[in-house]
Structure formats: structure tokens, C-alpha cells
Amino acid sequence: MENSEFILEAKNIVKEFDESDGSIHRVLDGVSFGVKHREFLSIIGPSGCGKSTLIRIAAGLETATSGKFFLDGKMVSGTGAERGMVFQKYTLFPWLSVKQNVMFGLESIGYGKDEAEESAYQWLQIVGLDKYASYYPKQLSGGMQQRVAIARALAPQPRVLLMDEPFGALDAQTRSQMQKYLLEVWKNIDITILFVTHDLDEAVFLSDRILTLQANPGKVKEMVTVNVPRPRTEESLFLPEFVTLRKHVEDLIHPVSETKPQEEKFNIINMVGKKNAAK
Numbered sequence: 001m002e003n004s005e006f007i008l009e010a011k012n013i014v015k016e017f018d019e020s021d022g023s024i025h026r027v028l029d030g031v032s033f034g035v036k037h038r039e040f041l042s043i044i045g046p047s048g049c050g051k052s053t054l055i056r057i058a059a060g061l062e063t064a065t066s067g068k069f070f071l072d073g074k075m076v077s078g079t080g081a082e083r084g085m086v087f088q089k090y091t092l093f094p095w096l097s098v099k100q101n102v103m104f105g106l107e108s109i110g111y112g113k114d115e116a117e118e119s120a121y122q123w124l125q126i127v128g129l130d131k132y133a134s135y136y137p138k139q140l141s142g143g144m145q146q147r148v149a150i151a152r153a154l155a156p157q158p159r160v161l162l163m164d165e166p167f168g169a170l171d172a173q174t175r176s177q178m179q180k181y182l183l184e185v186w187k188n189i190d191i192t193i194l195f196v197t198h199d200l201d202e203a204v205f206l207s208d209r210i211l212t213l214q215a216n217p218g219k220v221k222e223m224v225t226v227n228v229p230r231p232r233t234e235e236s237l238f239l240p241e242f243v244t245l246r247k248h249v250e251d252l253i254h255p256v257s258e259t260k261p262q263e264e265k266f267n268i269i270n271m272v273g274k275k276n277a278a279k
């Protein structure tokens with residue numbers, strides 16, 4: 001084992017993309033962190049700081065320029081059933097029923113049809129959609145489709161669930177329901193979650209810890225421990241711990257030095273406005 005404290009560990013991840021003009025764009029610059037067993041860890045940072053790239057490297061959908069991910073101390077290479085992934089865009093196969101969508105991943109890792117069917121049905125029960133097993137994705141709401149995607153990702157019983165802005169396309173109310181529902185699933189099964197979001201409330205509401213990244217190039221800014229008590233409910237959002245921590249994370253992502261020019265600009269506009277009004 002590389003480090004028994006962590007189930008998933010990123011060591012010094014660097015990612016560079018070749019640009020069309022021949023230059024090299026360094027997106028991630030030596031990102032290291034670890035996720036503990038059964039932990040809920042979110043990654044947050046300004047747009048373009050490399051959150052999706054980082055989680056896609058963890059999933060094996062992108063390769064790092066240098067650096068490695070380790071799962072249970074073993075180096076990760078390529079995709080694997082021990083890492084389930086849920087994306088923002090609905091990725092269900094439209095021509096397969098809900099049950100067949102969940103069965104698909106199971107059959108591809110060697111489950112027989114009957115076994116896959118039984119297991120798919122159980123996972124649909126866990127996400128509360130067993131009554132919709134024979135429906136097709138287009139017959140379901142966005143939230144329901146994401147629940148099927150979660151069932152599909154969890155069915156092969158991965159060690160970690162990697163989620164890239166999974167609720168980003170949902171309306172605010174559905175999103176908040178999905179967050180509560182995800183915490184319920186997470187509480188009841190042996191799963192570790194790495195979750196990318198750009199929503200501060202979502203990160204604080206869900207997480208045990210939050211990895212904040214800075215941009216250009218993407219680097220770890222600070223690993224923040226969320227001291228908001230569980231179980232979390234709507235009331236949690238008004239707890240002083242929640243409000244203080246949210247502010248701290250917001251300051252990390254949008255430091256005062258970055259917001260100052262905007263504020264100054266605003267003050268100048270205000271001053272000009274007042275002068276004009278006085279004329």
C-alpha cells in the first residue's frame with residue numbers, strides 16, 4: 001500500500017494540452033490530494049481551473065502528462081469497474097430501457113443476463129426507480145435520469161464514485177432533492193465519493209472535505225474540512241458553521257485581490273453616476 005489513510009490518491013498530477021498554435025497549455029500543475037475510505041470529497045474552483053480534467057484523469061478517460069492516481073495503493077491506468085463515473089450530461093443509452101441501461105455495465109464486466117437483471121433491479125430499488133424499470137430514458141425527468149445514471153455507476157460496486165457536476169443541468173429544486181437523495185445513498189452503502197462542482201452551497205452541504213483549486217494553472221489552494229454536523233437538512237444552510245465555511249471557501253475561490261478591481265470599477269461608476277445626478 002502506498003498510504004493506508006487513503007483509498008484514492010493523486011500524486012503530483014500535471015496535465016498539458018497542445019494548442020493549435022503550437023504552444024502548450026498547462027492546465028494542472030502538480031495537484032496532490034487523498035480521499036479517505038467512505039469520505040465525500042468535493043473539488044471546487046474557478047471556471048477552467050481543471051476540475052473536470054482532474055476527475056477525468058482519475059476515471060482514466062484522460063491521461064496525465066505526469067503524475068499518477070493510486071487506488072488502494074495501486075497505480076490507476078485506463079478505465080476500470082472499481083471507479084464508477086457520473087457525468088453532467090445525461091449519458092443513458094436512449095434505445096435501452098432503464099433496467100437494460102443498468103444491466104449494460106454489469107454484463108460488460110461478465111455478469112450473466114439473469115444475474116445482471118436481478119442486480120439491476122436491486123440498484124433501481126435503492127435509487128427508488130424500480131417501478132420505472134421498463135421505461136425508456138426519454139420518458140423520465142432529468143433528475144430521474146441522473147438517478148438511473150447513479151444506479152448504473154454503482155451497480156458494478158465500484159470502490160469510488162466519480163461525479164462530474166452531476167446535478168449541473170437540473171433546476172434548483174430538483175438539484176436540492178438530488179443532493180439529499182445522494183447523501184442517503186452514500187450513507188447506506190460502502191462508497192467513497194469524489195464530486196466536482198462549481199456550486200459553493202452544494203460543496204459545503206455534501207462534503208466531508210473540499211479541495212479548492214486555483215486557476216491558470218490549476219493548483220491546490222487549500223483542503224478545507226467541513227465541520228457542519230450530519231445529518232444535513234435544509235436547516236444546515238443557516239447554521240453559523242455552514243455560513244462561515246461557505247464564506248471561507250468563497251474567499252479561497254475568489255480572493256479579495258481578484259475582486260478588488262471589480263469593486264474599484266463599481267465605485268468609479270457609482271461616483272460618476274452621483275456626479276451626473278448632481279448636475
Ligand SMILES: Nc1ncnc2c1ncn2[C@@H]1O[C@H](COP(=O)(O)OP(=O)(O)OP(=O)(O)O)[C@@H](O)[C@H]1O
Pocket residue numbers: 017018027045046047048049050051052053054198
Ligand atoms: N481536450 C482538451 N484540449 C485542449 N484543452 C482542453 C481540453 N480539455 C480541457 N481543456 C482546457 O483545460 C482547461 C480546464 O478545463 P476543465 O474543463 O477541466 O476546467 P473546469 O475547472 O472543469 O471548468 P468549468 O468549471 O468551466 O467546467 C480549460 O482551459 C479547457 O479549455
